[in-house]
Amino acid sequence: MMEAIAALSLQSSPWIGSERTGRKTGGFFRIPSGFSDERRVKTLKLGDSRWSRTAVGSRHLELKISSSYKKSGDNFNNSVDEALILKRKSEDVLPYLNGRCIYLVGMMGSGKTTVGKILSEVLGYSFFDSDKLVEQAVGIASIAQIFKEHSEAFFRDNESKVLRDLSSMHRLVVATGGGAVIRPINWKYMKQGITIWLDVPLDALARRIAAVGTDSRPLLHQGSGDPYKKAFVKLTTLSEQRGKAYTNADARVSLEYIAAQQGHGDVSALTPTAIAIEALMKIECFLIENAVVSNSSHLQE
Numbered sequence: 001m002m003e004a005i006a007a008l009s010l011q012s013s014p015w016i017g018s019e020r021t022g023r024k025t026g027g028f029f030r031i032p033s034g035f036s037d038e039r040r041v042k043t044l045k046l047g048d049s050r051w052s053r054t055a056v057g058s059r060h061l062e063l064k065i066s067s068s069y070k071k072s073g074d075n076f077n078n079s080v081d082e083a084l085i086l087k088r089k090s091e092d093v094l095p096y097l098n099g100r101c102i103y104l105v106g107m108m109g110s111g112k113t114t115v116g117k118i119l120s121e122v123l124g125y126s127f128f129d130s131d132k133l134v135e136q137a138v139g140i141a142s143i144a145q146i147f148k149e150h151s152e153a154f155f156r157d158n159e160s161k162v163l164r165d166l167s168s169m170h171r172l173v174v175a176t177g178g179g180a181v182i183r184p185i186n187w188k189y190m191k192q193g194i195t196i197w198l199d200v201p202l203d204a205l206a207r208r209i210a211a212v213g214t215d216s217r218p219l220l221h222q223g224s225g226d227p228y229k230k231a232f233v234k235l236t237t238l239s240e241q242r243g244k245a246y247t248n249a250d251a252r253v254s255l256e257y258i259a260a261q262q263g264h265g266d267v268s269a270l271t272p273t274a275i276a277i278e279a280l281m282k283i284e285c286f287l288i289e290n291a292v293v294s295n296s297s298h299l300q301e
């Protein structure tokens, strides 16, 4: 398992600069949601100089970038602006992560791999896909084949082992399998790092999955008929079973929320980079809230 991780970490994780272009920008990259002035002041009062510097500094940066972002008239500039915001936001967050891993959770097709690779690249972390590590660990080339030759339970046991092994490591972004959230023990492992839920509407998930096919996703690769409808029905059932488990995550990145903030009617207009930026903002909020809570508990001692 550890050799598998070492070998995989040598693989590159491309994406930056290759995102699609062509979307309207609405300047949503202001102060992150739930990141009010009141909370900043509270943070300052608690006297952690590292946080006060970051909070104030990043706020100026966001406001500055936000206005230039809104002025951009063409797609190239929008894409460059997004890349710049991503880079700056990662620089804000990185020192306070202290090497903690980031675990992305969410339904199949929610973009854990796509967004995870962007985050790993920009943070200088290694990227791992837990499905790939399971394939390596059991010596079978695909998840579909693992389900076929063994069972879902066998796959889940190995998925837990992989998450257990990853939990002692640092500086990783991990794209988990969509079902990793159903076993409580997996949360114990993932909570060694920061868990981020990519919350994507079911119709968008079904569209993405119908576009690429269900060969690699055995839970969706059943029955006949229209690929979109089939995926939508199955994803609806899975989401009803798992919806609550995803809410265990430390932070939620809602594509509907980002789209509304950017003035898009549809989440399909969002670039993976925009989603990665929102993820970094949510990580920042989480880290600040945690710092406030731990400072408060020190003060009460």
Ligand SMILES: Nc1ncnc2c1ncn2[C@@H]1O[C@H](COP(=O)(O)OP(=O)(O)O)[C@@H](O)[C@H]1O
Pocket: 106, 107, 108, 109, 110, 111, 112, 113, 114, 115, 175, 208, 209, 212, 268, 270, 271, 272, 275
């Ligand atoms: N923001 C996005 N917009 C459009 N398509 C996306 C986006 N993010 C991911 N995709 C596509 O959706 C599919 C599933 O993405 P992936 O990252 O593999 O999801 P997961 O790892 O959560 O299963 C891929 O074909 C990917 O290219």
Ligand SMILES: O=C(O)C1=C[C@@H](OP(=O)(O)O)[C@@H](O)[C@H](O)C1
Pocket: 106, 107, 108, 109, 112, 131, 143, 176, 177, 178, 179, 180, 216, 217, 218, 219
């Ligand atoms: O939701 C699930 O139960 C699964 C999701 C898949 O991963 P992705 O979320 O990366 O597709 C993979 O682990 C397996 O097919 C089961």
